[in-house]
Amino acid sequence: MIEVPSRTVSKEEVGRLYKRFRRVVLASSANHLTKYQTGELNQEVRALIHRETQQLYRQLRTVAFASSLSNVKQIQLPVRGGTNAGLYRKDPRKLHQEFRQAVLISSANILRQKAAASLQESVRETVKILNVEIDNLSKQEFLSKLSRGVVFTPNVDHLMKLQHDPAFMAAYQQADYRVCDSQVLMYASKFLGKPIKAKISGSDLFPMFCEHHKDNESTKIFLLGGAEGIAKQAQRRINDRIGRNIIVAAHSPSFGFEKNQQECQFIIDLINRSPANVLVVGVGAPKQEIWISRYRSLLPKINIFLAVGAAIDFEAGNKPRAPKVMSDLGIEWLYRLLTEPKRLWKRYLIDDLPFIALVLKQKLRNWRSSDLGG
Incomplete structure (x- = not known):
């Protein structure tokens, strides 16, 4: 038993709280770290970890003991290794330091993984058409x-x-993947000397x-998309085709919804x-891309965002x-027109x-750069 001024806490309760505290601290640290790009970490992340640890530590003191841990000289914690392993005594301040150290070690491991992913990302092959890098x-x-991230097409x-919409460009720059949506872009990439693999x-x-x-x-x-009732209709048809409820919810927003906070x-609450x-958003460009960019941080459970237009x-x-033949020839635009x-x-x-004309200008610039380099 642990005696504190206001109440008595059983060793089982302390053990549960110890495990929960450790789990919450480490999970909280990891979850917050995943929100950062590798280039934005360092001191900011260390400060974040410190704040999170301090906050949870204070919460543990308040909730678990209803008293300041400074009034407790030692606490008893379960020893790993079996149900009969007994207990060991620990100074609360040392325990706090160990938690912080464990958080930092866990964070370092996450950073290494993110750095490795970043290195792989940095060597990812892309094709530049005008001012957009397209994943090849x-x-x-x-x-x-594709396991997480924002996908634009x-x-x-x-x-x-x-070329003239800064809000659209800002959203595009935040996308994790940009994959080719057009046979015309396939032709353009070939003309520019670096063919895109697939539409x-x-x-x-x-x-x-x-x-x-x-x-x-x-x-x-x-x-999220379509006129009233369309998203629900798509949900039913897709689930019937796939053979399970892969679409778990659907909503068709009103026209101009993006301007209505x-x-x-x-x-977002839905x-x-x-x-x-x-999250699959089909409300047309640039509305869908800007909406995803603006609100993705408020959707913590969403791992993958797909902007899919009329899909x-x-x-x-x-x-x-x-018809597929028109799409393959690059004249799907004519059918839609x-x-x-x-x-x-x-x-x-x-x-x-x-x-x-813009692609021709880019080709000319490439020729000039090649001549200057030679």
């Missing part, structure tokens, strides 16, 4: 790598918007991702209350997809036309 991965390579329209459009990526995780019960998806908070660890409408059967002329004529016939 096959479909299988991408699916095998650049196409010609994205690249043109990125992974949002409308292909989403069903491909669901199929890849068909038997992975831990993958749970929240759908109350609705955004409502959506996602956080769900068991989902993957939710396609999965619901609300809109028809272009013919099916939705009022909405898309300006995008394809005016906004995106300068793309060819």
Whole structure:
């Protein structure tokens, strides 16, 4: 037994609290560290660890003992190695120091892992088209790598918007993966001398991702997008096709929801209350990318964010997809223009036309750089 001024604490309670404190401190440290990029750690993280440890230490003192640990000379803790191993005595201050040391060691291990991941990331092959670095991965390579992060799917329209939209560009710079959504970009990359391996459009990526995780019960998806009822319809169709409830929740936001803070908070609460660890957003660019970038920090359970454009409408059967032959030839844009002329004529016939001239300029710059280097 441990006698303190206000109450008596049993050795079993101390043992439970000791284990819980150690687990909470280490888990809290690890969870906070994963929010940082490798280049932003060092002193800031050490300060964070110190604050977390101090806070939890104070909580333990208050909740466990209802008294200051300074009034306790020694506490008894269970000895590892079996139920009959007995107890050992520990000075509270030493115990606190050991916890801090354990946190720092755990953090160092996490840092090493992140540094190794960062090194692998730094040698990742990309193809630069205009001002965007596109990951040069096959479909299988991408699916095998994707365990967490934000995924955007650049196409010609994205690249043109990125020439003059700083908010869109800021969101793009925070993405962990940018995979090619356009056969036209495939042609452009070949023209620029560094062909992209595969087209992974949002409308292909989403069903491909669901199929890849068909038997992975831990993958749970929240759908956000489409007009009223469309996301729920897509949820039913996908779950029927996959053979399990891989889509655990779905919501179709109102038009202009991104400008309504109350609705955004409502959506965040919906996602956080769900068991989902993957968020699929299909509300169009640049709205979906900016929304993900703005609110991802408020969605701690979400490991993977996919921005997929019209994929939710396609999965619901609300809109028809272009025939595969048109997609393979790079003229899916023509099919979409013919099916939705009022909405898309300006995008394809005016906004995106300068793309060819910009790629020619990039090619010319590359030639000049090559000549100067030679």
